[in-house]
Amino acid sequence: MRITVNEDQRTLSRDGEPFFYLADTLWSAFTSIKEDDWLYYLRKRKEQGFNTVQINILPQFDRSVSTKEILPFEVDKNGRYNFEKINKEYFIRAEKLCRIADKMGFSLSLVVLWSTYVEGTWVSKFTKDNIYPEHLLESYFELVLEHFDQFNPIYFISGDTDFPTSKTIEIYMKTLRYFRQHSKQTLKALHIIGRMDKLPEELALEVDLYLYQSGHNHDFLEMPYKLAETFFQYAPKKPVINSEPCYEQMGYSGHKYGRFNQTDVRRTAWQSILSGSTAGITYGAHGVWSWETIGSTYLMNIGEAFDMPLLWQDALHFPGAWDYGYIKNLLEIYKVTSLEPANELLVDMAPDIRLAKSNQGHYFIYLPKNTRIKVSIDMSTYTLKMIDLANGRFVAPRVEFNDGETHFLHHSCEEDVLIISEPK
Numbered sequence: 281m282r283i284t285v286n287e288d289q290r291t292l293s294r295d296g297e298p299f300f301y302l303a304d305t306l307w308s309a310f311t312s313i314k315e316d317d318w319l320y321y322l323r324k325r326k327e328q329g330f331n332t333v334q335i336n337i338l339p340q341f342d343r344s345v346s347t348k349e350i351l352p353f354e355v356d357k358n359g360r361y362n363f364e365k366i367n368k369e370y371f372i373r374a375e376k377l378c379r380i381a382d383k384m385g386f387s388l389s390l391v392v393l394w395s396t397y398v399e400g401t402w403v404s405k406f407t408k409d410n411i412y413p414e415h416l417l418e419s420y421f422e423l424v425l426e427h428f429d430q431f432n433p434i435y436f437i438s439g440d441t442d443f444p445t446s447k448t449i450e451i452y453m454k455t456l457r458y459f460r461q462h463s464k465q466t467l468k469a470l471h472i473i474g475r476m477d478k479l480p481e482e483l484a485l486e487v488d489l490y491l492y493q494s495g496h497n498h499d500f501l502e503m504p505y506k507l508a509e510t511f512f513q514y515a516p517k518k519p520v521i522n523s524e525p526c527y528e529q530m531g532y533s534g535h536k537y538g539r540f541n542q543t544d545v546r547r548t549a550w551q552s553i554l555s556g557s558t559a560g561i562t563y564g565a566h567g568v569w570s571w572e573t574i575g576s577t578y579l580m581n582i583g584e585a586f587d588m589p590l591l592w593q594d595a596l597h598f599p600g601a602w603d604y605g606y607i608k609n610l611l612e613i614y615k616v617t618s619l620e621p622a623n624e625l626l627v628d629m630a631p632d633i634r635l636a637k638s639n640q641g642h643y644f645i646y647l648p649k650n651t652r653i654k655v656s657i658d659m660s661t662y663t664l665k666m667i668d669l670a671n672g673r674f675v676a677p678r679v680e681f682n683d684g685e686t687h688f689l690h691h692s693c694e695e696d697v698l699i700i701s702e703p704k
Contacts, residue, residue: 675691
């Protein structure tokens with residue numbers, strides 16, 4: 281299966297058909313997951329509507345470490361990798377997992393160099409003994425292509441990275457250009473650190489997609505829509521995806537008390553998609569991404585210092601995953617293949633209320649809190665529907681039309697709603 285960018289430079293296709301990127305986050309799959317668990321996991325996510333899995337090719341530094349995991353390199357007693365001693369079985373096994381996913385209809389987004397392996401990044405200070413030696417990178421890239429290029433993945437050239445030094449940029453540019461030269465048929469992107477709103481110019485010109493990360497910090501709840509707006513307006517124009525929203529039941533970063541719940545992750549998804557992340561969205565469950573198992577070790581004092589994950593068997597069944605599948609299914613039902621942010625149509629409304637227009641002429645309005653809203657167009661000729669997103673119920677909206685405006689009155693739902701205006 282091959283994903284391509286459409287002529288509008290905003291949307292994607294897979295094997296010639298419109299493709300809404302709906303990914304789940306499973307960074308530590310290759311180190312941690314047994315084959316029977318992999319099959320169970322994929323079956324559940326396929327049932328929920330997901331079509332992509334995001335995986336780190338190399339070990340995730342903040343994963344849930346198990347004594348039964350497999351690693352790609354020889355490791356000394358101090359945990360340092362010997363990058364010259366490749367464990368070929370690791371890559372053979374990872375390729376097998378990818379083949380299973382591919383046969384089940386999943387596309388793959390594979391991270392080539394997480395920030396832990398690159399000099400100068402914010403997280404390299406935690407893993408300074410495991411920077412990938414530059415002179416060995418090309419042989420590693422060859423290994424990646426040998427095992428994974430057959431699946432036409434999206435290559436995330438970086439993972440959770442910033443670009444603080446010229447050396448950091450140089451390494452990622454070298455990586456990006458290598459994959460552009462040797463894997464011409466695949467898309468390339470940069471997975472960046474949370475809240476980053478700008479890419480180095482030379483890298484931005486080379487990627488096929490803009491990925492942003494709204495992240496897991498409770499003090500910046502505006503990031504899903506603000507970053508979507510920023511990258512949607514970025515030049516040159518390219519498809520935009522929020523590739524790391526807040527994960528369900530993830531503790532707030534920086535040891536802050538509290539966890540993101542189902543409503544939080546649903547709000548993040550709708551705000552992202554209607555504000556510029558129109559090519560797709562990614563979900564994450566705290567315990568699945570790190571593959572938390574009985575007996576594994578999760579260190580809360582490294583990286584962004586998140587609270588303990590739940591066991592993957594429990595996290596796999598968090599209800600927010602169904603909300604993400606619901607989004608994709610709803611867009612398919614309404615035959616929406618592209619969206620254009622249109623918040624300028626809202627009259628004096630809070631910025632967390634989001635509005636977009638579809639290629640079919642629909643207006644989608646996301647309302648996270650119950651209030652009266654005004655839209656500066658007359659929708660009296662439209663079919664108007666409201667969905668109580670917490671319960672999946674359709675509600676007849678209370679509406680008035682005044683002086684060319686449409687006023688949606690207070691509703692009876694207790695949580696967030698989606699208003700759909702459909703041309704008759």
